[in-house]
Every structure is written in C-alpha cells, then in structure tokens.
Amino acid sequence: MNLGSSNSLAIETEDLTKAFGGRNVVDSLSLHVPAGSIYGFLGPNGSGKTTTIRMILGLVFPDRGTVTLLAAKDPKERRARLSRVGMLVEGPAFYPYLSGYDNLKRFSQIALPAQRHLDHSLSKVSKSAIESALERVGLLEAAGKKYRAYSLGMKQRLSIAAALLWPRELLVLDEPTNGLDPQGIVEVRELMTTLQKQGMTIFVSSHILSEVEIICSNIAVMREGKLLFEGSTQSFRGSLGERFELETADVGLAESILSGLGLVEPGSLVIGHDRITAKLTTEDIARVVAALVKGGVGVRAVGKTSHSLEEAFVNMTGRSSSAR
Amino acid sequence: MKMLNVKAHSKLLFAGPITIASSAIVISLVMPQIARASTSTLTPVSPQQLVSWIQADRPISLTGTVTGATSFPLPMPSVLKSSNPASVLSGSTSETFNVWSNGAGSLRAQQVTSAGETDLYMNPGSVWYWDSNTFTATNEASSGASKIGEAGFSNPGSTAVQIVDKLSAYATLSVSGSVMVAGRPAYTLSLVPNAQDSLIGSVKIAVDGLTHIPVRIQVFPKNSSTPAASFGFDTLTFAPQPDSIFSFTPPPGANVVERGSASGTASGGGGSLKTKVIGTGFDSVWVQALSAKQRSAMGGIVKSLTTISTPLGAGYLYTTPIFQAIVLSNGTVVAGPVDTTRLLQVVGEL
Amino acid sequence: MLGSELSLLFKRRRTKVLMALLFLAPWLMGFVIFQFGGGRGGNGPSFVDLVTHNAVFLVLASVSSLMPLLLPLAVSLVAADSIAGEASLGTLRYLLVAPVSRMRILVGKLLVSLSFVVLICLGVAASALVAGMVFFPTGRVVLLSGQTTSFLHGIALAFVATVLIAMSLVSVAGIGLAISTFTDIPVGATLGTLGIIIFSEILSNISQVRGIWPMLPTNYWLSYADIFRFPIRLGAIGKDFVSQAVWLAFAFTLASARFISKDVTS
Structure with missing residues (x-):
C-alpha cells in the first residue's frame, strides 16, 4: 500500500489515534492521500471520519500519531499550510445575521491578515474574487440575502464558495453533498472533477459511496475508527471477489455451522434478516449445502453473487459477524 | 513529535491561572497579618509620663x-x-x-x-x-x-x-x-x-x-x-x-x-433634664430622665430588650459586657458599668 | 482583525438593541426625575437625589443605577458570546482553519469585549450628559463633601468616573471570555458570568465573609464615587485597579490555557 515517497502525498497520517470518553474514535489510522488525486474517505456515520479530518486540520489534538499536511509536520508550519487548503468540515457554518457576501468578506478579512505573515504569496481578496466564487456555486443572485434565509443547499454552496475564495492546493470536503438535491450533487461532482484537473488534490468524505465513487481515484474505508481498506478504486473493486449467498429462516444456526466447520473466511460473514453472505474457503458449494442440510438448516436458496461497489461497501462497513 | 506538545503541556498551561489565583489569595489574606505582626520596641516610660503626654493633647x-x-x-x-x-x-x-x-x-x-x-x-x-x-x-x-x-x-x-x-x-x-x-x-x-x-x-x-x-x-x-x-x-x-x-x-x-444655643444637646428640644450621678469612678451609676421626644425615639429599641421587674415596676434591661442599663416605665434610665443587682439597688433608692 | 470583529459585533441586531436600550436609560431616568422629583430620602443611590441640582449628576445617577445589573449583563452578553458563540455557530472551526491562531482569536475577542465596555460606558455617560442638560440646571457642581466646583470641572470628573466604571467592568469581560472557552452554549456562558458577578455582589453584603471581600471582582465597584469627594480619595480606586488587573490576568491566562489545548468539536 506504499503509494510512493511522502513528497507526492498531500496528506499523510501515521498511527493517528484519538479517544473520546475512553473509546478510541480513531484508532491507529495511517492514511496516504496522493497529491492530485480525488480521495474518497468512506465510512458510515460515527466511524471517525470527521474526527480524523479535525485532526488533520489541527482542530482536535491527537492522543498519538502524526499528521503531515502538504509536506509540513510541525504544528505551526502545518497551520501555515492551511491557507493553501480549502475546506468544508461537518457542514457549513456562517453568521446568520450577515449576508452571504458579508460572510465571505469577513472570512477573507480575518483569514488573510493572519496568513499574510505566514505566506507572502497571498494578497487581499478583492470584491470580484468574492463575487466570482459566489458565481461559481450559483449564489451570486442571493449574495445580499441574510445567511439565515438560505436553504440548506445554498448554505452548502456558500461554504464551497468560501473554499474557492483564493487558489488552494488541497480541498478537504466533509460530506459535501449533504442536503443537496440530485442536481446539486451532480454539480458538486463536476466541480470536484474540474478542480482536480486544475491540479488540486481533493479529499472528500462520505457515508454514501455511490455519490463519490464515480469520480474517486483512491478510496479509504473506515469503520469504528479503524481503516478497513486503502487503495485505488480499481483495487477496491478487485478485492471483492465472489460471495456465497444463502437464503434461510435459520440464520443463527446456519452461521454457527458455517463458522464452526471453517467453511467461511473469518470476518467475511454478513448476516441479514433471512440471508447470509460470506466468502467461502472452499470452491465446493455442494459440500457446504450438504453440511447445512445435515445440520438441520432449512435452505431456501443458495447462489453466488458478484457485488457492486455499493454492496461491497455496505458489507465491509455494515453489520457482520465479527462486530457482534 | 512536536505535534503532541499542546496536549502534553495542557496541564502545564493551567499553571498560569493557578499561580495568579493562589498568589492573589495568599497576598490578600497574609498581608494584613504581616502588617499586624510587625512590632517595635520603644524606650521605657513611666505611667505619669504617658498621662502628661495625653493631657498635653x-x-x-x-x-x-x-x-x-x-x-x-x-x-x-x-x-x-x-x-x-x-x-x-x-x-x-x-x-x-x-x-x-x-x-x-x-x-x-x-x-x-x-x-x-x-x-x-x-x-x-x-x-x-x-x-x-x-x-x-x-x-x-x-x-x-x-x-x-x-x-x-x-x-x-x-x-x-x-x-x-x-x-x-x-x-x-x-x-x-x-x-x-x-x-x-x-x-x-x-x-x-x-x-x-x-x-x-x-x-x-x-x-x-x-x-x-x-x-x-x-x-x-x-x-x-x-x-x-x-x-x-x-x-x-x-x-x-x-x-x-x-x-x-x-x-x-x-x-x-x-440650630440655636437654647437646646443644650443635639437631640434636645425637651428642656433641661438633669443627669444624676451616684458614686464615683468605675462603678458610678447615672440616672437620667428622658424627654418625651427621646422616649419616642428609643421606643422601638426598648421593646426589643428583655423585661425585668424592678422596685419601681416593670422595666427593660439592656446588657453589654462593659455596662448595663435599665429603662423604667416612667422613662427614667439607670445605667452604669456595674451588674444588674447594683442597678436594681439604685432603682430601689430613687 | 479587531475591525472585522467590531463590525461583526455591531452588525448584530442584538447588539444594536442592547446599546439603544442602554443609551435610552438616562433619558428615561432624567424624564422621570424631572416629572416627579428626586424622591429624596429614598433608598436609591445619593446621585439620584442630586440630579435635580445639576445635569452632571444624571451621568452618575445613570451609570450607578446601571452598574449593578444592566452593564454587567451587557458585557456578559458580548464577552461570554465571544468564543462560545463562534463555537455554537460552528464558525470557530472555520476561523481556526482559515487559519487564525488560537491566541490571536482570544486576544481579538478580548479586545472587542474591552472596546465594547468602554463604548457603552462612554455612550451612556454622553447620552446622560445631554439628557441632563435638557432637563436640569448646569451651574456649579456640588461635590459629595458639600463643596462646589465649576460645571466644566464637574463634567471632567464625570468623565473620569465613567472611565473608572469601565475599568471596573474589565473583570466581567475577562470572566466572560474565560467561561466562554469552557462551553459551546453562549447563553450558558452569559448566565455563568452574570451568576459569578451577582454571587460576588451578594457575598459583598454578607459581613460574615468579610475576609474574602477584597478578592471579589465587584468589591470596589463603587469606588468611582470617591472622585466626587473632596479631597479625592484614591485608595479604593487604586485597589479596584489592582483587583481588576488581577482578575483580568487570571481570567485571560485561564482562557488561553483552556483554549490552546481545547479540542474543537463544535
């Protein structure tokens, strides 16, 4: 999983760990985000994605481990690099009593003087820069409206506009499609592709794979603070393989027989309401069915399935025998 | 590993406010004690010398x-x-x-x-x-x-x-x-x-x-x-x-x-009411009849005192560690740096 | 940074309403006293009784009657909102990743609260002076000690007293900022700050705890009145200065210790 020297990584974390209330929310996480990629950071809600993003951005202090952001490891240098990072963290947040335009103005006013001594390439953000950022996300007409009057989708767009106020090397987008209608989701996806083509690295988190899968070049999957997979989207698909599927009313019994006889790969067992899927350790399905029948399991149907990426994702992150 | 500094030193960061708070408390509590504790020796003098200094005023x-x-x-x-x-x-x-x-x-x-x-x-x-x-x-x-x-x-x-x-x-x-x-x-x-x-x-x-x-x-x-x-x-x-x-x-x-000179006292207005002093020095007893005005002013206070029976009927007793007073129902006050028995004796002799 | 923070504060309707109310208070007070007299012999502060004699005393009557509750309330609202408000809106995380350093945010917020303190005190005083000159005479000013001084000197004394009142509120701004770093709920931070101030005012009326009085942030709050005595007494004013400085230092170091090491999860 070595993706090359750290020089070509936009974000690298090593052994990153954070506990809240005695529970490891992020557990020994090592991520490698290649520069120039669209990196899909996937996992169900509560899997530790947001905490990871907060640690990368310096909002939360890790208990253990390191973060390297745009080749900067020292916290102070890392903070300086943030001016080259656009972001959306856990939804939009602006002052409800200011207009969209005033919010962006405040953001650039407060951000730029603070950054100028860190990064001399930055200059004052002009009125036209604010307007063009608003135009890019289709908010120019609503620029004078108070933020509190914005719809959820408009709020989301405004934070993307804030990330586009000045040139960035990296975009960190936490669930950017939340609250957007299908049309908006498509637009955000197109925007990400465009920005990547301009040379930006895009780190995008989502709990819904299908929304980002199409555009991602790399994928990482998290569950309960642990990294389950990291690699190219292609290798993610390849790792799936064929699965055995059993339909029965006796899922509990079937599970114990399959596990007990060592017929399935440990950890691959996924149990549904009246359905079990798993990776078999043997090619001989007949032998498996015989064992089940002998054990008294009412077998309704068996088969082999080849999963879509979405199903694989659900299988990987959803309820499985190892989580019980 | 500089990244961990903030977290590792977070306890140390609180040393600042803790130091300020504790030194402020210590200074405000201890300073008066120090001021009080300081002493100095003076050349000895006789009581007579002190009396003459005081009287020089x-x-x-x-x-x-x-x-x-x-x-x-x-x-x-x-x-x-x-x-x-x-x-x-x-x-x-x-x-x-x-x-x-x-x-x-x-x-x-x-x-x-x-x-x-x-x-x-x-x-x-x-x-x-x-x-x-x-x-x-x-x-x-x-x-x-x-x-x-x-x-x-x-x-x-x-x-x-x-x-x-x-x-x-x-x-x-x-x-x-x-x-x-x-x-x-x-x-x-x-x-x-x-x-x-x-x-x-x-x-x-x-x-x-x-x-x-x-x-x-x-x-x-x-x-x-x-x-x-x-x-x-x-x-x-x-x-x-x-x-x-x-x-x-x-x-x-x-x-x-x-304010005219006629009313001898600040609270006056009730004419001249004489004070009688029985005895001398530290066990003398004063007998004073209050004016009507004074009595009404004192009324509220007197009612909060304990009652006592005297040879001249019921009265009110006011006690302190260094003097006592009895207010009689006729408005006469008998007071002095003496105990209740002596005051009652004086009341009996009125 | 300060300019942006100030414009953020004053673009808020809440701030505007608060300031309008504070600046209207002297007019209301002046009008009531003008209509119904000073109500001499009441329990109110002595300045209220003096208002009918001279316009300058409306300045002191106004600030002294706003001092125990309304001025601390206004300062708590702003100071306690400073970090907790940004946290509850979620804008704090965007400020931090903008990036603005945590100390810079803290110092900026403190300066805004302090500016607000000075602004409302001077605003109330100026409004009261104008109201006083509309309703009441403007001759020589009688000091608390019974001596008199010129009207202009009286205005100068009222200005100094107003500055001293602003100084007395520095601890409220500091405490508000400190509490603000411990919660993401601005209302809670405001109530907490106001609670500490009211608690301090209650304690300063209980003689059994006389020993801790000098440590209370509100202990020397009435010291500004000493400006209107002759001779001017500087003892309590000096103690107030030390008390406010110590409280500010304590509150600010506490706020920075907390804020620098805080995990921002809002």
Missing part, C-alpha cells in the same frame, strides 16, 4: 482613618450617620471615619457611604454638619460646646484626655509594653479600676511613640482579653493639611438648618 496636623467599634449592639444613632436605630441594634457596631486636623483648631471628620457622605467641618467659631443624602447643611455656630463632645468621637485624643482627667484617680495606672497602632509603634497606658464591682476590667490608651498623641482607646471587660469597645486610628499620616479641606459654605440649593 497638642493638636497636630494629620490625616487618618478612625474606627470606633463595639462588640455589642449600641442603641445610639452614631455621631455622623443618621442610621436607623433598629439596624444598629443587630449585632456588633463599627463605624469608620476619615479625619483631618490642621493643628490650629480645625477638624474635619468624614463618613463615607457607597454613594454619599456625611461630614463634620469644625473650625474655630463655626461647626457645620453636612449630609449629602439629605442635601442638608446644619450650622452649630453658637453651640460649639456641645459639638466639641461630638468632635471627640472622631478624635481619640479628646476622648483620651477626658478618660485620663476623670478616671485616672480611680484606677491603677501602668505601662503595658508597646503595640502597633495604624502601623506605628505606640505605648500603652493601662487603667485598671480600683472598684471591685465594676464590669470594666481595664481601659487601655495607646500613645504614639513618636508624636506622643493618643491613637487608640480600648475598653476590656473583666476577665477578657478582647476589647468590648475600641476607638482608634487605622491609618495615620502626619502632614500639613490644606485649608480647603476644612472650609465649608452651604452649597446652593442645600437645606440650611440653624
């Missing part, structure tokens, strides 16, 4: 803060503060004044309240009493004599002179070492009453070691080392005082009250 140009305090409720409106008598009765009493003296007969006493003040401007030939709360200036020009007594309340010196003049003959005098008063070393003249039946154990007068003026008076009950009443300087600075501090003319718009 040379006016000196000074400014300072004076506190009069009693460990018991005092049913008397304080000198400068027109406080509600009922509130004075609840607990111990403590009044603080700022005083100025120019050494040439002018004296000013100021009692400060949160957003007001009362002042006594005493100059040769005129006495003004100012109350900013009522915006009233009271002139006592022609009754200076009675006000001299009041001025004594704001000046330990005059009180000390009166004590020494009137009581030193009935007490054993001694010098009891040096003390610190208002941060300055002072001699202490101790007067122990000769009378065995007095409630007063001793009266101590502190005399400034350098300027030889009286700076504090304490009255101790018998068998007690805590004063029941004390009156003295908390701070004291000897320096020339500008005349502007003592000058007073009623401001425009003020209520000006002129």
Whole structure:
C-alpha cells in the first residue's frame, strides 16, 4: 500500500489515534492521500471520519500519531499550510445575521491578515474574487440575502464558495453533498472533477459511496475508527471477489455451522434478516449445502453473487459477524 | 513529535491561572497579618509620663482613618450617620471615619457611604454638619460646646484626655509594653479600676511613640482579653493639611438648618433634664430622665430588650459586657458599668 | 482583525438593541426625575437625589443605577458570546482553519469585549450628559463633601468616573471570555458570568465573609464615587485597579490555557 515517497502525498497520517470518553474514535489510522488525486474517505456515520479530518486540520489534538499536511509536520508550519487548503468540515457554518457576501468578506478579512505573515504569496481578496466564487456555486443572485434565509443547499454552496475564495492546493470536503438535491450533487461532482484537473488534490468524505465513487481515484474505508481498506478504486473493486449467498429462516444456526466447520473466511460473514453472505474457503458449494442440510438448516436458496461497489461497501462497513 | 506538545503541556498551561489565583489569595489574606505582626520596641516610660503626654493633647496636623467599634449592639444613632436605630441594634457596631486636623483648631471628620457622605467641618467659631443624602447643611455656630463632645468621637485624643482627667484617680495606672497602632509603634497606658464591682476590667490608651498623641482607646471587660469597645486610628499620616479641606459654605440649593444655643444637646428640644450621678469612678451609676421626644425615639429599641421587674415596676434591661442599663416605665434610665443587682439597688433608692 | 470583529459585533441586531436600550436609560431616568422629583430620602443611590441640582449628576445617577445589573449583563452578553458563540455557530472551526491562531482569536475577542465596555460606558455617560442638560440646571457642581466646583470641572470628573466604571467592568469581560472557552452554549456562558458577578455582589453584603471581600471582582465597584469627594480619595480606586488587573490576568491566562489545548468539536 506504499503509494510512493511522502513528497507526492498531500496528506499523510501515521498511527493517528484519538479517544473520546475512553473509546478510541480513531484508532491507529495511517492514511496516504496522493497529491492530485480525488480521495474518497468512506465510512458510515460515527466511524471517525470527521474526527480524523479535525485532526488533520489541527482542530482536535491527537492522543498519538502524526499528521503531515502538504509536506509540513510541525504544528505551526502545518497551520501555515492551511491557507493553501480549502475546506468544508461537518457542514457549513456562517453568521446568520450577515449576508452571504458579508460572510465571505469577513472570512477573507480575518483569514488573510493572519496568513499574510505566514505566506507572502497571498494578497487581499478583492470584491470580484468574492463575487466570482459566489458565481461559481450559483449564489451570486442571493449574495445580499441574510445567511439565515438560505436553504440548506445554498448554505452548502456558500461554504464551497468560501473554499474557492483564493487558489488552494488541497480541498478537504466533509460530506459535501449533504442536503443537496440530485442536481446539486451532480454539480458538486463536476466541480470536484474540474478542480482536480486544475491540479488540486481533493479529499472528500462520505457515508454514501455511490455519490463519490464515480469520480474517486483512491478510496479509504473506515469503520469504528479503524481503516478497513486503502487503495485505488480499481483495487477496491478487485478485492471483492465472489460471495456465497444463502437464503434461510435459520440464520443463527446456519452461521454457527458455517463458522464452526471453517467453511467461511473469518470476518467475511454478513448476516441479514433471512440471508447470509460470506466468502467461502472452499470452491465446493455442494459440500457446504450438504453440511447445512445435515445440520438441520432449512435452505431456501443458495447462489453466488458478484457485488457492486455499493454492496461491497455496505458489507465491509455494515453489520457482520465479527462486530457482534 | 512536536505535534503532541499542546496536549502534553495542557496541564502545564493551567499553571498560569493557578499561580495568579493562589498568589492573589495568599497576598490578600497574609498581608494584613504581616502588617499586624510587625512590632517595635520603644524606650521605657513611666505611667505619669504617658498621662502628661495625653493631657498635653497638642493638636497636630494629620490625616487618618478612625474606627470606633463595639462588640455589642449600641442603641445610639452614631455621631455622623443618621442610621436607623433598629439596624444598629443587630449585632456588633463599627463605624469608620476619615479625619483631618490642621493643628490650629480645625477638624474635619468624614463618613463615607457607597454613594454619599456625611461630614463634620469644625473650625474655630463655626461647626457645620453636612449630609449629602439629605442635601442638608446644619450650622452649630453658637453651640460649639456641645459639638466639641461630638468632635471627640472622631478624635481619640479628646476622648483620651477626658478618660485620663476623670478616671485616672480611680484606677491603677501602668505601662503595658508597646503595640502597633495604624502601623506605628505606640505605648500603652493601662487603667485598671480600683472598684471591685465594676464590669470594666481595664481601659487601655495607646500613645504614639513618636508624636506622643493618643491613637487608640480600648475598653476590656473583666476577665477578657478582647476589647468590648475600641476607638482608634487605622491609618495615620502626619502632614500639613490644606485649608480647603476644612472650609465649608452651604452649597446652593442645600437645606440650611440653624440650630440655636437654647437646646443644650443635639437631640434636645425637651428642656433641661438633669443627669444624676451616684458614686464615683468605675462603678458610678447615672440616672437620667428622658424627654418625651427621646422616649419616642428609643421606643422601638426598648421593646426589643428583655423585661425585668424592678422596685419601681416593670422595666427593660439592656446588657453589654462593659455596662448595663435599665429603662423604667416612667422613662427614667439607670445605667452604669456595674451588674444588674447594683442597678436594681439604685432603682430601689430613687 | 479587531475591525472585522467590531463590525461583526455591531452588525448584530442584538447588539444594536442592547446599546439603544442602554443609551435610552438616562433619558428615561432624567424624564422621570424631572416629572416627579428626586424622591429624596429614598433608598436609591445619593446621585439620584442630586440630579435635580445639576445635569452632571444624571451621568452618575445613570451609570450607578446601571452598574449593578444592566452593564454587567451587557458585557456578559458580548464577552461570554465571544468564543462560545463562534463555537455554537460552528464558525470557530472555520476561523481556526482559515487559519487564525488560537491566541490571536482570544486576544481579538478580548479586545472587542474591552472596546465594547468602554463604548457603552462612554455612550451612556454622553447620552446622560445631554439628557441632563435638557432637563436640569448646569451651574456649579456640588461635590459629595458639600463643596462646589465649576460645571466644566464637574463634567471632567464625570468623565473620569465613567472611565473608572469601565475599568471596573474589565473583570466581567475577562470572566466572560474565560467561561466562554469552557462551553459551546453562549447563553450558558452569559448566565455563568452574570451568576459569578451577582454571587460576588451578594457575598459583598454578607459581613460574615468579610475576609474574602477584597478578592471579589465587584468589591470596589463603587469606588468611582470617591472622585466626587473632596479631597479625592484614591485608595479604593487604586485597589479596584489592582483587583481588576488581577482578575483580568487570571481570567485571560485561564482562557488561553483552556483554549490552546481545547479540542474543537463544535
């Protein structure tokens, strides 16, 4: 999983760990985000994605481990690099009593003087820069409206506009499609592709794979603070393989027989309401069915399935025998 | 691993506020103790020397803060503060004044309240009493004599002179070492009453070691080392005082009250009512008939006292560690630094 | 940074309403006293009784009656909102990743609260002076000690007293900022700050705890009145200065210790 020297990584974390209330929310996480990629950071809600993003951005202090952001490891240098990072963290947040335009103005006013001594390439953000950022996300007409009057989708767009106020090397987008209608989701996806083509690295988190899968070049999957997979989207698909599927009313019994006889790969067992899927350790399905029948399991149907990426994702992150 | 610094040092970061808070607490608690603890030795003097210094009572140009305090409720409106008598009765009493003296007969006493003040401007030939709360200036020009007594309340010196003049003959005098008063070393003249039946154990007068003026008076009950009443300087600075501090003319718009010389006392108006003194020195008993006005003023306080049966019918008993008083139903007050038995005996002889 | 913070504060309707109310208070007070008299002999502060004599005293009557509750409330609202408000809106995380350093945010917020303190005190005083000159005479000013001074000197004294009142509120701004770093709920931070101030005012009325009085942030709050005495007494004013400075230092170091090491999860 070595993706090359750290020089070509936009974000690298090593052994990153954070506990809240005695529970490891992020557990020994090592991520490698290649520069120039669209990196899909996937996992169900509560899997530790947001905490990871907060640690990368310096909002939360890790208990253990390191973060390297745009080749900067020292916290102070890392903070300086943030001016080259656009972001959306856990939804939009602006002052409800200011207009969209005033919010962006405040953001650039407060951000730029603070950054100028860190990064001399930055200059004052002009009125036209604010307007063009608003135009890019289709908010120019609503620029004078108070933020509190914005719809959820408009709020989301405004934070993307804030990330586009000045040139960035990296975009960190936490669930950017939340609250957007299908049309908006498509637009955000197109925007990400465009920005990547301009040379930006895009780190995008989502709990819904299908929304980002199409555009991602790399994928990482998290569950309960642990990294389950990291690699190219292609290798993610390849790792799936064929699965055995059993339909029965006796899922509990079937599970114990399959596990007990060592017929399935440990950890691959996924149990549904009246359905079990798993990776078999043997090619001989007949032998498996015989064992089940002998054990008294009412077998309704068996088969082999080849999963879509979405199903694989659900299988990987959803309820499985190892989580019980 | 610099990244971990903030987290690792987060406990250390709190050292700042903790240090500030703890040193502020220690300083504000310990400083007064240190100030009190400092002592100084003075060259020994005889009691007679102290008495003569006290009686000299040379006016000196000074400014300072004076506190009069009693460990018991005092049913008397304080000198400068027109406080509600009922509130004075609840607990111990403590009044603080700022005083100025120019050494040439002018004296000013100021009692400060949160957003007001009362002042006594005493100059040769005129006495003004100012109350900013009522915006009233009271002139006592022609009754200076009675006000001299009041001025004594704001000046330990005059009180000390009166004590020494009137009581030193009935007490054993001694010098009891040096003390610190208002941060300055002072001699202490101790007067122990000769009378065995007095409630007063001793009266101590502190005399400034350098300027030889009286700076504090304490009255101790018998068998007690805590004063029941004390009156003295908390701070004291000897320096020339500008005349502007003592000058007073009623401001425009003020209520000006002129008090005639006819009413002998500040609270007067009821004609001359004689005080009879039975006995001498530390066990004398005063018998005073109150005027109707005084009785109505005292009415509320008297009702809060315990009742006692006397040879002249029911009365009210007021007790403190250093003196007691009985208010009779006919409005006569019998009081003195003696126990109840002696007071009742006097009542029986009326 | 300060400019942006100030414009953020004053673009808020809440701030505008608060300031309008504070600045109207002296007019209301002046009008009531003008109509119904000073009510001499009441329990109110002595300045209220003096208002009918001179316009200058409306300045002091106004600030002294706003001092125990309304001025601390206004300062708590702003100071306690400073970090907790940004946290509850979520804008704090965007400020931090903008990036603005945590100390810079803290110092900026403190300066805004302090500016607000000075602004409302001077605003109330100026409004009161104008109201006073509309309703009441403007002759020589009677000091608390009974002596008089010129009207202009009286205005100068009122200005100094106003500055001293602003100084007395520095601890409220500091405490508000400190509490603000411990919660993401601005209302809670405001109530907490106001609670501490009211608690301090209650304690300063209980003589059994006389020993801790000098440590209370509100202990010397009435010291500004000493400016209107003759001679001016500087003792309590000096103690107030020390007390406010110590409280500010304590509150600010506490706020920075907390804020620098805080995980921002809002």
